[in-house]
Amino acid sequence: MxxxxxxxxxxxxxxxxxxxxxxxxxxxxxxxxxxxxxxxxxxxxxxxxxxxxxxxxxxxxxxxxxxxxxxxxxxxxxxxxxxxxxxxxxxxxxxxxxxxxxxxxxxxxxxxxxxxxxxxxxxxxxxxxxxxxxxxxxxxxxxxxxxxxxxxxxxxxxxxFPRLDALKSPAISKKQLLMDLFKVEDADAKIGIYMPTFRYEMEDSQIMRQVEQGNFLTLADFDIEQLNYNLKQKQQYLIVKLHPYEMRLFENLHSNFSNITFLNNDYLNQQDVDLYELLGNTDFLITDYSSIYFDYLTIDKPIIFLTNYLQQYEEKRGLLMGPYEDVVPGICVKTQQELLEALDKSDQFQQKRHYWLNLSNQVxxxxxxxxxxxxxxxxxx
Known part of the structure; x- marks a missing residue:
């Protein structure tokens, strides 16, 4: 109606x-x-x-x-x-x-x-x-x-696509981004961003309940204190940018952890910028089935893929290319432990990223x- x-x-x-x-x-x-x-x-x-x-x-x-x-x-x-x-x-x-x-x-x-x-x-x-x-x-x-x-x-x-121009020339410096979001100065910092797809459409209340309880990665072995500790040891900082629907599930989008922060639209609106105008200053991307990874190929940085709900997502909505874990140009992980190990590994997917960049962006x-x-x-x- x-x-x-x-x-x-x-x-x-x-x-x-x-x-x-x-x-x-x-x-x-x-x-x-x-x-x-x-x-x-x-x-x-x-x-x-x-x-x-x-x-x-x-x-x-x-x-x-x-x-x-x-x-x-x-x-x-x-x-x-x-x-x-x-x-x-x-x-x-x-x-x-x-x-x-x-x-x-x-x-x-x-x-x-x-x-x-x-x-x-x-x-x-x-x-x-x-x-x-x-x-x-x-x-x-x-x-x-x-x-x-x-x-x-x-x-x-x-x-x-106009949005790709913004990746090449960030409107906010990496130094400012660190200070604004993490309140630190760290010349050797590596900034990562986690951007999942719209998980609500899987119609699984358990997934939404995990997100609401703070398990934004929706991993069975999720331990935010361990995650923050490992990030800190490696001078890595993680920006969490959830889908707007999921952001609404959190009563307070503020992290009490030194190396993890939530990015919401308030910051983007205050700075009068789009997410892509700061994305070029990140050093790695973590995603699941979001097409953002195609755009991220433009800046040629490592990508990690969470695939713990891959079968469920393929059944509910479906993917256009597959097998997914063979197609994507990055490490696929299903647990937090595998994610932490992936964050330690050297980049071995540059050639595959270049292959997919040439296929998806001829301009x-x-x-x-x-x-x-x-x-x-x-x-x-």
Missing amino acids: KSFLFRLYLALMKLVARFTPMQDNKVVILNGAGRSGSNGYLFGKYLEKSHPEYEVTLVEPWPSSHLPLKTWREIGAAKFVLTTHQPFKVHAKQINIQFWHGIPLKRMGIMANNTTRKTDQRNAKLWQKNADIVCSSSDLYESLMSACCGIETNKYQKTG QADSNCENVVKLMKSIRG
Whole structure:
């Protein structure tokens, strides 16, 4: 019922916005990716800094049923509507540029195990009707997206993703990051970041209960004191960046441990940065089935993969490539003990990372953002 009412609301607002005169230099960014590697947010910052000839409006959170009429008129006035999730535009004369928010590793849409045929068909129609241009990084990306969403090949443009530009030039120095998050100065520090996928969709109350109790790694042998001790011995510092849903499970997102800290959106908003604007200063990534690892290949740092719920996740939603432990370019671990051992090992996966980087990112440009601007200018007439 809520879904039907929201679609009705969107239809009414689109009708209102349709009567606003369109402006060729007007760009609206519908950002549904928050501050966690948002192509939309980062591209908007680039436009405001480097291309003042464009008038940019950032709409977030998106989608929302609480936008004022003024915002809907802004949407209606835009020549270009840029989206990070489902493609959207008010009328046919607008150009929707679809950024999306990650190279798909998990099955979604038509390919997913946990969606309905009716929903899949509705989403495929939205892509066919509203997506004019789909920004791409590679043939691999296009194959994966089309498998999931039924996107026609002529919609793709290999511009690269704006978020990858931010990895190359962090907005916050490593020294400042250490001081802000850990209150230390350590010239020899190694900063790691843990970013799991959306684990709630496994529909396992036991997993959520572990997270709520502080076991953010959801490992059977989890011991945060031992983890902190081992990190401290190796001058390693771990940033924990959970999915927004999981962050809400914690009453207090503050760690009492010297070498472990939680990163929430408050810090990112205070600094006016996206996560990717500090990610380049990290030295290793720990993840499970999050597609962030494709992006992390850009900075060529070690990656560790937690696979303790791999079988359950494959059954519930599914993965697009496999066998997973053979595909991923890093050590796979199932226990905290294995994780600690992995943190001690030398990097032996650089060649495999380079292989997957070349497959997933064929756009080797100085500025992916500028590639998108050039594309916009080429279709303005």
